[in-house]
Amino acid sequence: MKVFVVFLMIACFSGLPVLALGQTPAPASQPAAAAPSASASAPITDADLKAVQAPRPEEKAQGDPGGTITGNASDISVSDAKKGLTLPDILNEIGQDKIAINFVWTLITGFLVMFMQAGFAIVETGLTRAKNANHTMMMNFMVYGVGMLAYWLIGFAIQEGGVGAIANLGGTAPLNAEHTIRIFGKDLGLWGNSGFFLMHHGTYDVGVMVVFLFQMVFMDTALTIVTGTCAERWKYSAFVISSFLMGAFTYPLFANWAWGGGWLAGLGTNFGLGHGYADFAGSGVVHSVGGVTALALGIIVGPRIGKYTRKGKPNAIPGHDIVLVLTGCFILAFGWFGFNPGSTLGAAGSGNLRIASVAVNTMLAGMAGSFSAMLYMWLRYQKPDASMSANGLLAGLVAITAPSGFVNPVASVIIGLVAGFLVCVSVEFVDRVLKVDDPVGAISVHGANGLWGVISVGLFADGTSNFGGAWNGVNGSVRGLFYGDPGQLVAQLIGGVTLIGFVFTLSFAFGLLVDWLVGHRSPAKAELEGLDIPEMGALCYPEFVLREETGAAVQ
Amino acid sequence: MRVVLGMVVTLAGFLIAMLGLVITASIGGRLVLTLIGIAVSLTGIMGVINRAYLKNAIWKN
Numbered sequence: 001m002k003v004f005v006v007f008l009m010i011a012c013f014s015g016l017p018v019l020a021l022g023q024t025p026a027p028a029s030q031p032a033a034a035a036p037s038a039s040a041s042a043p044i045t046d047a048d049l050k051a052v053q054a055p056r057p058e059e060k061a062q063g064d065p066g067g068t069i070t071g072n073a074s075d076i077s078v079s080d081a082k083k084g085l086t087l088p089d090i091l092n093e094i095g096q097d098k099i100a101i102n103f104v105w106t107l108i109t110g111f112l113v114m115f116m117q118a119g120f121a122i123v124e125t126g127l128t129r130a131k132n133a134n135h136t137m138m139m140n141f142m143v144y145g146v147g148m149l150a151y152w153l154i155g156f157a158i159q160e161g162g163v164g165a166i167a168n169l170g171g172t173a174p175l176n177a178e179h180t181i182r183i184f185g186k187d188l189g190l191w192g193n194s195g196f197f198l199m200h201h202g203t204y205d206v207g208v209m210v211v212f213l214f215q216m217v218f219m220d221t222a223l224t225i226v227t228g229t230c231a232e233r234w235k236y237s238a239f240v241i242s243s244f245l246m247g248a249f250t251y252p253l254f255a256n257w258a259w260g261g262g263w264l265a266g267l268g269t270n271f272g273l274g275h276g277y278a279d280f281a282g283s284g285v286v287h288s289v290g291g292v293t294a295l296a297l298g299i300i301v302g303p304r305i306g307k308y309t310r311k312g313k314p315n316a317i318p319g320h321d322i323v324l325v326l327t328g329c330f331i332l333a334f335g336w337f338g339f340n341p342g343s344t345l346g347a348a349g350s351g352n353l354r355i356a357s358v359a360v361n362t363m364l365a366g367m368a369g370s371f372s373a374m375l376y377m378w379l380r381y382q383k384p385d386a387s388m389s390a391n392g393l394l395a396g397l398v399a400i401t402a403p404s405g406f407v408n409p410v411a412s413v414i415i416g417l418v419a420g421f422l423v424c425v426s427v428e429f430v431d432r433v434l435k436v437d438d439p440v441g442a443i444s445v446h447g448a449n450g451l452w453g454v455i456s457v458g459l460f461a462d463g464t465s466n467f468g469g470a471w472n473g474v475n476g477s478v479r480g481l482f483y484g485d486p487g488q489l490v491a492q493l494i495g496g497v498t499l500i501g502f503v504f505t506l507s508f509a510f511g512l513l514v515d516w517l518v519g520h521r522s523p524a525k526a527e528l529e530g531l532d533i534p535e536m537g538a539l540c541y542p543e544f545v546l547r548e549e550t551g552a553a554v555q
Numbered sequence: 556m557r558v559v560l561g562m563v564v565t566l567a568g569f570l571i572a573m574l575g576l577v578i579t580a581s582i583g584g585r586l587v588l589t590l591i592g593i594a595v596s597l598t599g600i601m602g603v604i605n606r607a608y609l610k611n612a613i614w615k616n
Binding site for chain 1: 576585
């Protein structure tokens with residue numbers, strides 16, 4: 001009986017939206033408004049403009065509590081006071097207003113993404129032990145500065161130096177120098193050559209500054225992923241050098257190929273594969289690059305002392321503060337509203353009102369990820385594990401990052417549900433089969449789910465987005481396999497194999513170089529004592545009594 | 556030495572997928588070669604490089 005009642009309730013609640021979706025729209029009760037007359041659409045003349053009445057000063061002096069007279073024709077800048085307001089004045093003002101809206105949108109969403117650094121910092125610190133809290137926080141704090149320095153000096157030019165004119169931001173004309181190589185009769189973009197120090201090649205430009213700020217905080221997100229995997233045993237000097245190399249070369253190179261006019265973006269125009277590699281906000285560019293680099297360095301650095309028994313059985317090493325973890329996740333989920341909707345690089349024109357569905361897709365996928373991860377852990381281990389629910393939220397957000405601009409809400413929930421399940425399975429695989437120690441689960445959250453996000457574009461993109469009428473130089477909207485374009489799926493998979501095959505190898509080679517230069521691993525004594533004193537010179541929590549740990553004890 | 560071999564295998568997976576772009580124009584052919592490339596790269600990472608490191612893992616000492 002109970003089952004029947006539950007079934008009836010589910011049928012009622014789930015049936016309603018299905019019926020609603022299937023209904024044809026009811027005819028409007030009022031007749032449609034008549035089309036504008038020919039005279040209404042006649043060109044505006046300067047005589048029309050002279051007839052516009054601005055509010056009188058005495059009206060303004062009485063205040064404007066209703067907001068009805070503030071902002072009017074008298075606020076438009078006039079180029080020649082003798083002539084008064086002219087049509088070119090209005091058109092220039094409209095153009096500048098559009099770009100101003102897009103500047104403000106992109107900058108504010110960039111500020112939100114910057115705040116994600118705080119979220120990452122406390123998530124990672126909460127998931128590690130108290131004896132390493134200063135070290136973990138400092139890595140997350142300084143990755144911002146080290147990464148930015150590398151990106152300003154070298155990385156930005158490699159990534160965006162050849163991106164060309166970004167119409168939403170008024171042109172960005174100086175970013176026009178892409179180094180290409182001619183192979184197979186096609187020009188393939190490899191890296192940009194313009195924008196070193198933000199001074200070179202005319203890049204001291206307001207549009208370029210907006211692009212730099214927004215792309216810089218994305219790059220820093222990728223870098224901070226690695227600090228989680230290598231936490232609690234990574235030598236601080238190795239961290240600094242590795243982060244510099246990643247910010248200067250590894251990240252910008254793949255980002256150029258995907259977003260900066262490189263060969264992956266050109267898979268559509270050059271090889272007829274859909275709209276080329278499509279990664280709206282960076283499941284691949286940001287998260288997978290971070291995830292595969294974390295895997296490469298996690299292998300080289302090796303597991304923490306005590307993580308595995310002599311027979312290779314994994315021990316759980318719980319973090320010290322679940323409050324930090326869950327609070328950090330909320331900060332990250334908040335920041336993601338900058339990450340994904342901000343990737344339109346504008347709110348005005350060119351189909352940018354899609355920001356509304358991008359934002360909703362983002363929150364839905366995050367919810368679905370945390371829900372399926374919680375459910376998986378509850379069913380498998382009899383408890384709704386907090387840290388894995390948190391990772392489920394992040395996994396859903398990572399996975400929706402690439403498709404957020406191209407898919408509908410139902411697909412977003414499916415992508416999120418798969419992500420939450422995938423992160424749990426992947427964490428177990430990395431921990432038990434690969435035996436790569438990843439204290440925060442970053443390889444699974446960002447690497448595995450970043451790849452899932454990339455692939456999901458090739459499956460679920462529904463062909464309704466229209467960002468300026470084309471994507472990567474191919475007319476029309478991005479469609480995945482389920483909406484009739486199998487070539488898009490191949491383009492996405494080629495992006496995936498580039499991440500796994502090329503980015504991993506490059507990151508691994510840099511990792512070996514740093515290992516040879518300074519060594520990645522902290523001494524065993526320092527690791528057992530906790531890295532706060534040996535590496536940073538101060539405890540994070542000096543008044544705490546920390547449990548002593550020895551190699552024998554943890555074995 | 557095994558680590559270098561693993562890097563070569565991992566990179567080879569990427570090159571196989573690239574080769575698919577020029578030796579065939581069919582979507583199916585490119586899909587198959589890309590999937591083979593992914594499998595080869597994963598073998599390089601998990602089957603060669605990681606195994607080489609696990610041989611001398613810290614917990615075995």
